[in-house]
Amino acid sequence: MPAAPSAQMGRTVLDARDIARALTRISHEILERNKGAGDLVLLGIPRRGVPLAHRIAARISSVEEYDVPVGSLDITMYRDDLRMKPARTLMHTEIPGDGIDGKVVVLVDDVLYSGRTIRAALDALNDVGRPRAVQLAVLVDRGHRELPIRADFVGKNLPTSVAERVSVRLSELDDDGDADSVSIVVPAPEDNGGTA
Amino acid sequence: MKRHLLSAADLTRDDAELVLTTAAELRSLADRPIKKLPALRGRTVVNLFFEDSTRTRISFEAAAKRLSADVINFAAKGSSLSKGESLKDTALTLEAMGADAVVIRHSASGAPHRLAHSGWVRSSVVNAGDGTHEHPTQALLDAFTLWRHLGESKPSGLEGRRVAIVGDVLHSRVARSNALLLQTLGVDVTLVGPPTLLPVGVESWGVDTSYDLDAVLPKVDAVMMLRVQRERMQGGFFPTPREYSRRYGLDGRRMATLQDHTIVMHPGPMVRGMEITADVADSDRSVIVEQVTNGVAVRMAVLYLLLGGSENPE
Numbered sequence: 233m234p235a236a237p238s239a240q241m242g243r244t245v246l247d248a249r250d251i252a253r254a255l256t257r258i259s260h261e262i263l264e265r266n267k268g269a270g271d272l273v274l275l276g277i278p279r280r281g282v283p284l285a286h287r288i289a290a291r292i293s294s295v296e297e298y299d300v301p302v303g304s305l306d307i308t309m310y311r312d313d314l315r316m317k318p319a320r321t322l323m324h325t326e327i328p329g330d331g332i333d334g335k336v337v338v339l340v341d342d343v344l345y346s347g348r349t350i351r352a353a354l355d356a357l358n359d360v361g362r363p364r365a366v367q368l369a370v371l372v373d374r375g376h377r378e379l380p381i382r383a384d385f386v387g388k389n390l391p392t393s394v395a396e397r398v399s400v401r402l403s404e405l406d407d408d409g410d411a412d413s414v415s416i417v418v419p420a421p422e423d424n425g426g427t428a
Numbered sequence: 429m430k431r432h433l434l435s436a437a438d439l440t441r442d443d444a445e446l447v448l449t450t451a452a453e454l455r456s457l458a459d460r461p462i463k464k465l466p467a468l469r470g471r472t473v474v475n476l477f478f479e480d481s482t483r484t485r486i487s488f489e490a491a492a493k494r495l496s497a498d499v500i501n502f503a504a505k506g507s508s509l510s511k512g513e514s515l516k517d518t519a520l521t522l523e524a525m526g527a528d529a530v531v532i533r534h535s536a537s538g539a540p541h542r543l544a545h546s547g548w549v550r551s552s553v554v555n556a557g558d559g560t561h562e563h564p565t566q567a568l569l570d571a572f573t574l575w576r577h578l579g580e581s582k583p584s585g586l587e588g589r590r591v592a593i594v595g596d597v598l599h600s601r602v603a604r605s606n607a608l609l610l611q612t613l614g615v616d617v618t619l620v621g622p623p624t625l626l627p628v629g630v631e632s633w634g635v636d637t638s639y640d641l642d643a644v645l646p647k648v649d650a651v652m653m654l655r656v657q658r659e660r661m662q663g664g665f666f667p668t669p670r671e672y673s674r675r676y677g678l679d680g681r682r683m684a685t686l687q688d689h690t691i692v693m694h695p696g697p698m699v700r701g702m703e704i705t706a707d708v709a710d711s712d713r714s715v716i717v718e719q720v721t722n723g724v725a726v727r728m729a730v731l732y733l734l735l736g737g738s739e740n741p742e
Contacts, residue, residue, distance in 0.1 A: 306453070309467040309495075309736075319429075319737035321446065322453040327460075359462040 242399055242417035246388060251371065251412045254387030255284065258369050259291035261385050266336055269296045271364065273335045275305045277353055278323035280342035283404035284371060288340060301328030305339070305360075310352035327360055337363040338385075342400040344370040347381035372414055374398050392416060429733050432544045432553040436564040436609040444571065444612055448583040450729035451572050451722070457494065458721065467736050468497035471528040476518070477556070478504045478534040483696055483720060484556050484566075488531045491727035497735070500525070515539060519548035527551045529735055537561035537601075552734045560599050560660065566695050567605035569726040571613060573719050574650055577691050587614035592644050594620040595654035595676055595703050598627050599661070602695045603654055607635050620644050621676060624665040625656075641676055645685050652693040653678050653703045669702060679705040683713065691715050 246254070263269060269292050276285030282304045289302045306323040314320070339353050350368060357366060369385035374392045392398060397417045401410055429443050439447070457463050473492040477485050485501070492499045502522075515534075522530060529552040532540045537559030544553035557563040574591065575583050591610055597603045597619050610617050611634060618636040619626060630637055638644050645651065656672065666672045673679075678692065686692075692704075692713045700706045709716060 309465045309732075314467060314736060316738055319733045319735075322450050322732075324453060325456065355466070359464065360460060 242397075242415035244413050244415045245390060246372075246412075246414035248403075248411040248413065251387070251414065254371065255287050256291055258385045258387060259288045259295070262288070262338055262367070262369065263292060263295065265367070265384070269293075269298045269300050271334070271336045272300045273328055273330075273332050273337050273363070274300055274302045275327075275332075275337055275339055275353075275357075276302070277339060277341040277349060278304055278306055279405055280400055280402055281340045282324075283402050284342060284369075285338075285340040286404075288338075288369065301330060303328045305353055305356055307349060307352040307356050310355045312348055312352065325356075332357070332361040332363045334362070334364050336365045336367065338367045338369055340369045342371050342402075343398050344368070344373045344381075344383050344386075345376055345398075347377045347379035350381050351379050371400065372398055388414070390414075390416070395419070431734065432540075432555075433564055433730055433734065434540050434544055434553065434555045435562050436567045436605040436612070439564070439609065439612060441612050441614075444568070444609060445583040447568055447726065447729045447733060448572050448575055450733060451568075451725040452576075454728045454732070455722065455725035457728075458725070463494055464496060465494060466496050467732055468492065468495040468528075471497045471735055472500065472526060473497045473529045473531060473731065473735075474500045474502055474522050474525075474527040474551075475556075476502045476522070476530055476532045478532070478539070479557070481533055481557070483723070484533065484563075487720070487723040488554075488556060488565075488727050488731075490724045491731055492529075494724070495728055495731055495736075497528075497731070500527070515543065516546070516548055519543055519546070522551070523549045529554060529731065531556045533557045535559055554730060554734065557601055559601065560604075561601050562605045562608075563601040563695075564605045564609070565723070565727055565730055566602050567609040568730065569719060569723045570602075570606055570652065570693060570695070571609055571615075572722050572726050573693065573715055574610075574615070574691075576718075576722070577715060578649060578689075583613065586610075588616065589650070590616045590618065590648045591650045591652060592618045592620050592641075592648045593652045593654065594641060594644075594678070596625045596656045596665075597621050597630070597654065598625045598665075599657040600654045603652075606652065607633055611635065618644055618648070621654075622666055622672070642682065642685070645682055646687065648690060649687070650691045650693060651678065651686070652695070653698075654695070655697060655699055656702055673702055677701075677703050677705065678708050680707050683708050683711065686713070693719060695719070 274285040276282035289300045293299050303326045306325040367384040370383045371387040372390050373386045374390045401413045531554045533556040540555035593603050620638045694716045
């Protein structure tokens with residue numbers, strides 16, 4: 233989602249070092265919860281979940297000396313609002329070679345909000361295989377859930393109002409010269425704010 | 429994208445590249461255990477075929493079903509059409525049944541256009557071949573196949589590639605749609621055939637033409653062979669099939685003059701021994717079977733982009 237020009241002027245909540253620390257902690261929590269990296273598969277939800285999944289995988293492999301399979305899972309066709317807007321461009325889905333059957337899949341996304349994206353991701357997973365368990369890691373949980381969904385690993389709980397927008401910038405995708413950041417933006421009245 | 433896909437000329441370069449990149453994502457579905465996506469759940473796609481077809485109809489049917497749409501097949505034989513029902517009455521029937529998209533093949537050029545713009549139906553209309561006019565999804569799948577083989581990461585990498593379209597250009601809707609679409613994508617197209625089988629006014633298409641296949645072959649990145657459509661011919665367009673094959677058929681000897689990376693395409697159905705010999709059709713260069721596989725992905729992309737979103741964008 234292209235950030236509005238005003239996005240840069242938002243209030244920064246996490247800077248690059250905060251994000252790095254949060255991801256390191258999440259990586260360790262994933263390892264602890266699953267007692268190692270043996271059966272793990274990390275699936276990022278495009279767009280920003282994908283680089284986050286890769287960063288977590290890199291941290292896990294530096295601790296465990298084991299390369300966790302990483303992939304991406306596009307949820308566009310599983311969205312419940314597909315019919316309400318013009319056809320959306322598909323993102324890339326890439327399931328690691330060994331598949332996900334019997335594995336522990338960790339879904340990775342940047343912001344957890346209504347929970348609808350995750351519901352769509354669970355439906356999408358259903359068509360790919362049958363994991364032994366599915367867990368959810370998010371960089372930011374901003375609340376306002378509309379479905380009974382929660383994250384297993386959270387970088388930061390961020391109380392927000394519905395009118396605010398959470399903007400996540402990652403150096404892999406947002407090459408505007410800035411480093412990583414998470415900021416809260418209060419959009420102009422005509423802007424219908426809210427990501428994910 | 430517009431609401432209908434009637435002509436390859438309707439597609440801007442951005443539209444065409446969007447179809448191709450969407451098809452690339454959808455193609456990976458063929459490798460999955462469950463080859464189904466929910467995007468068109470509850471939508472109805474009608475295949476309205478006034479002319480015989482196996483490849484295209486099955487391809488559209490598979491594409492619509494993989495997107496979870498309901499498919500109604502409507503063939504001219506065995507329906508009220510053979511009792512003399514008009515296109516208009518058929519269209520009104522479809523409208524009454526609530527079709528969201530109509531995929532139409534008709535022997536009359538312009539029939540899909542008539543269906544789309546007459547006000548008879550509210551559905552999206554996809555041209556699956558009309559007379560000797562156009563066959564835009566075939567052109568899209570050919571462009572997709574070219575893109576995959578010429579090894580570029582983006583469809584814009586087709587810019588500057590050279591493609592020869594050889595044979596019965598006059599009767600070929602595939603050739604016309606390909607000439608339009610490939611030019612949109614920046615490909616240099618050369619039409620090759622005997623003077624009698626190149627259409628009048630081909631100069632205005634903006635493509636090169638040649639009567640000499642041997643001179644063209646070493647320069648191109650892909651050769652697209654066309655079937656000689658004898659069922660559409662009344663009169664002598666060439667002296668004998670044998671002479672045609674000798675001058676415009678692709679055989680082993682001619683294939684040897686191609687560059688190493690050049691691929692051989694054919695929209696099917698092939699007449700082996702006429703425009704292409706069996707050893708060429710079955711060779712490593714031939715991507716004819718893959719074209720069929722790609723057809724499903726490309727048609728899924730088209731149906732998704734036409735139907736997947738809202739009918740009334742904000």
